[in-house]
Amino acid sequence: MAPRTRTGNRPKDQASEARSEPHAMSSGDLTTEVYHKVRDAIRRGVLSIGERVTEAELAARFGVSRTPVRDAIIRLEADGLLTNEPRRGLIITDLSHQQTVELYFMREVLEGAAARLAAQSASDIELRTIAEIAESEAAHENDFAELGEINLKFHQMIVLAAHNRYLLRSLGQLSVTMSLLPSLLSRGNRAAMASAEHRAIVTALLARDSDAAEAAARQHVRSSLQHRMLLNIKDA
Structure with missing residues (x-):
């Protein structure tokens, strides 16, 4: 059987091509990034103790959608950094x-x-x-x-x-x-x-x-x- 001849450029292997393209940051990565940014903002006093924060405000501050912010808020509440108070909503926790x-x-x-x-x-x-x-x-x-x-x-x-x-x-x-x-x-x-x-x-x-x-x-x-x-x- 005669060997096959190449009649044109072979398409790049799709897996190889995918590896060569930069990956967008995953939702989990964004959540972690927002979480650490809020922690750092609290530590540096950019977000004040007792200050009210909202999902929309944090999303605008960090230039992300509300989904990773929502997930980050869950982590921040679990760690005690945010507290959900009646009639006030989410605030930066004020320790007694x-x-x-x-x-x-x-x-x-x-x-x-x-x-x-x-x-x-x-x-x-x-x-x-x-x-x-x-x-x-x-x-x-x-x-x-x-x-x-x-x-x-x-x-x-x-x-x-x-x-x-x-x-x-x-x-x-x-x-x-x-x-x-x-x-x-x-x-x-x-x-x-x-x-x-x-x-x-x-x-x-x-x-x-x-x-x-x-x-x-x-x-x-x-x-x-x-x-x-x-x-x-x-x-x-």
Whole structure:
């Protein structure tokens, strides 16, 4: 049998062609994106505690359809970041005094444990990275937005350096609720105090003194709670 001859260009393989085309973002991806954008907006104070939000407003804000926003709202309510109040609708959750105290109690326990484990298990490179993050605060003394990002990186790096996946998961969930509490760094002398407390944690970590690292981390959280409570009394 004579071999077949090509009489024209063969169409591209459809599967190959599909792989070469960029994929549109799925509904699930959009939901996750909206979820994280709302969380970030709350953390940065763009969305204020107690502020009313609507499905339509969030869709317009983030340039998406209402379907992923609706699905993101379900997740945000489940995480306690949004609350559906009678006659008001959805609002950014306003934590009570008792909820705040309970939240800080758990943060002290978990971050203290993270610092202890980091002192024991972190690599030298991880400890140097934590120290460099803390040192970078000095260059942004009056830039409270940047200090907030540095503060977040500092605590995240300690948790990663603890090398405990269950602790990482627990603190990740806790940080979701912590985003409901406005940053204190621009209030009074909290930024300077927090920086000094970070340096105390770093000193203990570099010395691989697990007792001192946990104590310094716990003191840092207690100091933050005390500062917040005093401000709340003053603002009341």
